[in-house]
Amino acid sequence: MRKLGYTLQRAVRLWVGLVLATGAVWAVLAVAKLSAAPLFASLVVAAVFAVKGYGPSKVPRPAGMAAQGILAVSIGFMIDTETLSALGANWLPALAVCLATLIVSVGAGVLLGAHRDVDVLTGALSMIAGGAQGLVAIARELGGDERIVAVVQYVRVGLIIVTMPLVATLVFGAGSSGGALGSGDGSPLYVDLLVVLGCIVVGIGGARLIRLPAPATLGPLVASGALELSGWIDSVSAPMVLLPIAFVLIGWQAGLAFTGESVRAVGRVLPWAILLIVILGVVCALLGLLLSHLTGISLLEGYLATTPGGLSAVLAVSAASGANVTFVAAVQVIRLVIMLFAAPFGAKAYLAVRARSERKKQRDDALVG
Template identity: 75%
Template sequence: MPQTIYRCTGLVFATAIVWAGLWAVGLSAAALFAALVVAAALAIKGLAPGRIPRPLGMLAQGILAVSIGFMIDTDTLAALGSSWLPVVGVSVVTLVMSVGAGSLLALHKDVDALTGPLSMIAGGAQGLVAVARELGGDERIVAVVQYVRVGLIIVTMPLVATVLFGAGSSAAVHAADAGSPWYVDLLVVAGCIAVGIGFAKVVRMPAPATLGPLIASGALELSGWIDTVSAPTILLPIAFVLIGWQAGLAFTPASVRAVGRVLPWAVLLIVVVGVLCALMGLLLTHLTGISLLEGYLATTPGGLSAVLAVSAASGANVTFVAAVQVVRLVIMLFAAPFGAKAFVALRSRRARKAEREKVPV
């Protein structure tokens, strides 16, 4: 018991130190990166305290899902106007391209047929990492590939937006709406998680800790009953840390070698998907009449906070860009669990059929 306490304390302190360093240099999702790296390093050295308890993992999924659900408000959806059909169409095409790239990744001997698509789905990296194990994928490969994708996007997007699409700078500042008291936010978040998970389990949804709270919070936001509620600021970093620990503590020396072998192939596919998404941005521009810059930013495959920052700094239509990104994010997070469930069911049926064919009559 004392050894476990010492290891838990070391994990917490090391994560806090690395988190502070990454935050100081302005890295996006610094909490998750820090937790993932520290937990993986300790796990490989045999100094990890053990896996994250499942209830804590579900709590992290729920917090993240509620935060996303609160983005689905009437103002955001209204920004789409008559462009909603092209936006949904482009999002679905992006999903198909991502799954296709994931299937190519799965041709690698170290990646299975479910882990490949989960690793390459363009959007919702934190959510996909959080539910990868629950869906039957290898969360270690999913985590690394997803965050390599996010990192590449964050590094290259401002450069591409400036050089190719002429993004400038804007001093526009938007006043934040007054929010509700923190304890009201906390109670609403807790209620959405509890009710959402309960509902999802009753109707047997895949990934209930993600889809249930997402539906509950999205429905509450769209109802307009509590317009000023948002997830308390401290909750999301805590969820990121738990998700990072969950993936990082599963690493072994063998899995690190496997990830190293997969990465070059994965980076190539990430670049291909990024180029295809940029072409989708051109198509969206043609269909909706938005600018080339807005089309590019709206269809960039991930890095939501960085996308919105560049949009605001360049004077682009931030509301429209955010609406497209949120629509795609929600589509990805819903498609992944249901797609994984269908894939597993199909694989099981094929296995049973093959087994029956082996039995002599």
């Protein structure tokens, strides 16, 4: 009994220390106006605590699934008819560019997988351009190394957030003729919470029933997207108070898995990953020029629509520069949803092919023996 009491006290101390340290770092990053401050703070603090042996062993699975569900629902609510209708007759070129971005991302991931510290699946998940938080949240579930996926994805987002406004201004002549993004009146908080909870519960239950991969992400994403497109509850949105909590849980989930060896492995991988991220950014910019040519939108709008990540920053620059925010948002959201759906199904297919190949090799070895 005394041993159990000591174990509980130690667990409480570890969690309290993690919460306080994360809050302090989060506050500093927020003052510095760093994008996704809660996510970066929780990842860095949890990784340091894990390597030093001061942190809890892991985030409880129900908490991790709840974080995935909250994030998925917030993305699903972006899939509204007004945004999608902005594509108009340009939906086919926009879809083609999104699929091309997926192919290029996976190709870059395969190249990253050539590094001795990274397998092909982890490389692909690390380089997929879109949905960084969602991919980190489901990386372990899909069979990838969530530590490498987390670092590479967040480096990609960070590089894009830093460079995108500069490129938009210096290369494409973005100005400040537009206004800020506005938002309409929302529904009461308790309604938002009940709808989000319902989407998570129904989505996960339905996804498990039909055996979808990554049910905690794809199930709530489908449920919330269908609800948004139905128009039944137009004013509902994921409460802003939930997203930082989800980001913190996702950051902890990845950070607590770090070890000294994994930190050294990430350090070896990072230079190669940064080079591939830069190449990916250039290719996406070229796809933006192609989208501009095919649809008649401006070069700036084509670039912003195809920028591989940093959705909030992209929309902010679009609004401030007077670009067609709705069109940019539509392309970005479509790409985001495609990436989040392609990753689980692609990972499942890859693992199935790899398992068959290994079984065939074992049979061949047995015959030779």
